[in-house]
Amino acid sequence: MPRLEELQDLTTQVRRDILRMVHKVNSGHPGGSLGCAEFFVALYNELMELNEGFDMDGKGEDLFFLSNGHISPVYYSVLARSGYFPVDELNTFRLINSRLQGHPTTHEGLPGIRIASGSLGQGMSVAIGAALAKKLNKDSNLVYSLHGDGELQEGQNWEAMMYASANKVDNLISTIDLNGQQIDGSTDTVLAMGSIKGKFEAFGWDVLDIKEGNNLEAVIAGLKKAKTMTGKGKPVCVLLHTVMGNGVDFMMHTHAWHGKAPNDEQLEIALAQNPETLGDY
Amino acid sequence: MKKYIDQGKNDTRSGFGAGLTELGRTNPNVVALCADLIGSLKMDQFIEENPERFFQIGIAEANMMCIAAGLTIGGKIPFTGTFANFSTGRVYDQIRQSIAYSGKNVKICASHAGVTLGEDGATHQILEDIGLMKMLPGMVVINPCDYNQTKAATIAIADYDGPVYLRFGRPKVANFTPADQKFEIGKAVHLTEGTDVTIVATGHLVWEALIAAENLESQGISAEVINIHTIKPLDANAIINSVKKTGCIVTAEEHNVLGGLGESVARVLATSQPTPQEFIGTNDTFGESGTPAQLMEKYGLDNKAIEKAVIKVIERK
Numbered sequence: 001m002p003r004l005e006e007l008q009d010l011t012t013q014v015r016r017d018i019l020r021m022v023h024k025v026n027s028g029h030p031g032g033s034l035g036c037a038e039f040f041v042a043l044y045n046e047l048m049e050l051n052e053g054f055d056m057d058g059k060g061e062d063l064f065f066l067s068n069g070h071i072s073p074v075y076y077s078v079l080a081r082s083g084y085f086p087v088d089e090l091n092t093f094r095l096i097n098s099r100l101q102g103h104p105t106t107h108e109g110l111p112g113i114r115i116a117s118g119s120l121g122q123g124m125s126v127a128i129g130a131a132l133a134k135k136l137n138k139d140s141n142l143v144y145s146l147h148g149d150g151e152l153q154e155g156q157n158w159e160a161m162m163y164a165s166a167n168k169v170d171n172l173i174s175t176i177d178l179n180g181q182q183i184d185g186s187t188d189t190v191l192a193m194g195s196i197k198g199k200f201e202a203f204g205w206d207v208l209d210i211k212e213g214n215n216l217e218a219v220i221a222g223l224k225k226a227k228t229m230t231g232k233g234k235p236v237c238v239l240l241h242t243v244m245g246n247g248v249d250f251m252m253h254t255h256a257w258h259g260k261a262p263n264d265e266q267l268e269i270a271l272a273q274n275p276e277t278l279g280d281y
Numbered sequence: 282m283k284k285y286i287d288q289g290k291n292d293t294r295s296g297f298g299a300g301l302t303e304l305g306r307t308n309p310n311v312v313a314l315c316a317d318l319i320g321s322l323k324m325d326q327f328i329e330e331n332p333e334r335f336f337q338i339g340i341a342e343a344n345m346m347c348i349a350a351g352l353t354i355g356g357k358i359p360f361t362g363t364f365a366n367f368s369t370g371r372v373y374d375q376i377r378q379s380i381a382y383s384g385k386n387v388k389i390c391a392s393h394a395g396v397t398l399g400e401d402g403a404t405h406q407i408l409e410d411i412g413l414m415k416m417l418p419g420m421v422v423i424n425p426c427d428y429n430q431t432k433a434a435t436i437a438i439a440d441y442d443g444p445v446y447l448r449f450g451r452p453k454v455a456n457f458t459p460a461d462q463k464f465e466i467g468k469a470v471h472l473t474e475g476t477d478v479t480i481v482a483t484g485h486l487v488w489e490a491l492i493a494a495e496n497l498e499s500q501g502i503s504a505e506v507i508n509i510h511t512i513k514p515l516d517a518n519a520i521i522n523s524v525k526k527t528g529c530i531v532t533a534e535e536h537n538v539l540g541g542l543g544e545s546v547a548r549v550l551a552t553s554q555p556t557p558q559e560f561i562g563t564n565d566t567f568g569e570s571g572t573p574a575q576l577m578e579k580y581g582l583d584n585k586a587i588e589k590a591v592i593k594v595i596e597r598k
Contacts, residue, residue: 056354057354057355057356058354058355059355059356063354065351105382105383106382106383106384107382107383107384114354115350115351115354115379115383115385116378116379116382116383117378118378119374119377119378121343122343122347122374122375122378122379123347125343125344125345125346125347125348125350125351125375125379126347126348126350126351126354126379127351128344128348128351129347129348129349129350129351129352129353129354129359130351130352130354130355131351132336132348132351132352133351133352133353133354133355133356133357134355136312136333136334136355136357137355137356139355155343156341156343156344156347156375159339159341159343159344160344160347160348162339162341163338163339163341163344163348166339167336
């Protein structure tokens with residue numbers, strides 16, 4: 001089977017994992033998770049240089065930080081299916097005594113996670129710190145991070161953006177999930193941010209658009225392009241244009257499924273649109 | 282009673298600066314961050330000797346705390362430096378999620394704590410920071426008493442793997458502990474032996490407690506003074522064993538009585554050894570502008586206030 005087709009199958013399976021995880025506990029955030037399935041699959045399978053196993057320091061490998069921690073379902077699914085922990089453990093999402101907390105954490109020792117996130121706006125600073133440590137360690141690997149677009153309303157991001165360009169943190173690729181939705185509505189109605197691209201550029205970042213953020217081929221190509229932009233004295237921003245709820249027709253193009261789980265009937269319809277590929281957990 | 286001699290007044294923040302300089306020479310993993318207060322935190326020498334290991338963050342404390350958390354990933358030991366107010370209240374959520382909950386090896390070094398920063402007034406005089414920090418699971422809270430002890434504490438916390446809040450201050454105060462002391466996190470230091478009352482003090486108030494003990498001795502009252510430089514984890518045994526002998530206790534801190542050392546001591550005693558206790562601290566109030574000495578007197582934080590509290594608590598036995 002061609003590589004792209006394999007990864008398409010993986011993406012579909014990840015979407016099934018997301019839907020089944022949030023349905024089981026009747027909570028969690030399917031919308032943003034579904035919209036970022038292609039990004040996570042591309043990142044962990046085609047972009048990141050990763051060591052065998054997991055250790056916190058991550059020397060000699062690429063690192064990833066999820067700032068918008070509420071899309072933990074997609075993160076957990078891709079980590080499990082990349083071998084960081086047993087796929088069966090996805091069954092424990094949000095249950096008591098689980099390593100798969102509602103929002104990602106290092107506290108329970110889940111392999112693959114290097115910082116807690118959930119309270120928004122902190123991940124870019126963390127990623128900068130890790131990127132600075134890599135430079136001190138003369139480690140040429142990269143640091144990736146992902147942020148929601150609504151999350152940019154948190155002021156700390158702008159402190160981080162200012163710092164990263166002023167200090168030439170050019171081993172960092174921060175991706176913004178540009179789905180235009182947040183809990184209370186569209187980002188334009190909640191707090192219009194104008195041109196996010198213009199703002200990043202004004203803050204001294206190199207910016208790359210991935211217009212088709214739910215086209216796996218386009219995401220892989222875009223991220224590979226972003227990788228070539230590192231090491232040139234500027235931090236790199238990827239604007240990933242996605243559709244919240246992608247892959248499930250009734251969840252798409254609305255903020256309604258940001259933090260709401262499907263009921264039994266809705267799950268059945270959603271899964272029918274994403275037939276099993278690699279096997280359910 | 283054992284006497285202590287002031288070896289020459291100095292500020293605890295300079296003790297921090299000296300400790301950091303020594304760490305720069307001895308521990309290659311130590312890095313430092315500052316939010317536009319290099320001079321106030323006495324970080325100049327470290328920066329001069331290790332420019333590549335210093336990060337000037339600018340006036341952006343939230344960013345600083347999370348960059349510090351990120352630097353630990355890769356084995357660095359970050360020391361952040363800014364005023365206590367901006368090290369805690371301003372960035373509580375960043376510390377809570379990215380440092381404490383994430384279990385990161387960040388040393389939060391906080392100067393200008395309490396009213397003794399003086400003339401800048403209440404906006405800068407945090408009196409709630411010990412409470413904020415001790416409530417965070419896993420956070421170690423240290424408030425050394427003088428220059429020598431602050432230097433020793435700064436060096437010691439680099440060897441401890443986990444988040445630490447190190448609190449110190451602006452004014453020049455008596456420097457009376459040994460220059461060659463070994464600083465043990467969580468281990469109380471007995472300064473004087475006594476039989477009538479236990480005085481447990483932290484930070485700048487340890488010296489005030491010693492003066493009070495000397496004055497009390499001339500009135501025939503024997504005070505046991507204990508320096509609690511580590512508020513969390515608290516040396517409960519040292520406190521319990523002392524009050525078993527003295528039967529009463531005064532706690533003294535440059536901090537709100539709500540949430541400070543006194544309450545931690547009260548919890549230990551209530552559950553193990555119920556004992557009459559008086560609290561020296563600010564009484565649910567903000568500070569104001571003034572000289573450190575004026576403020577210590579006005580807010581009941583000096584040796585005279587401790588003396589009065591001792592007499593009161595002995596009557597309650």
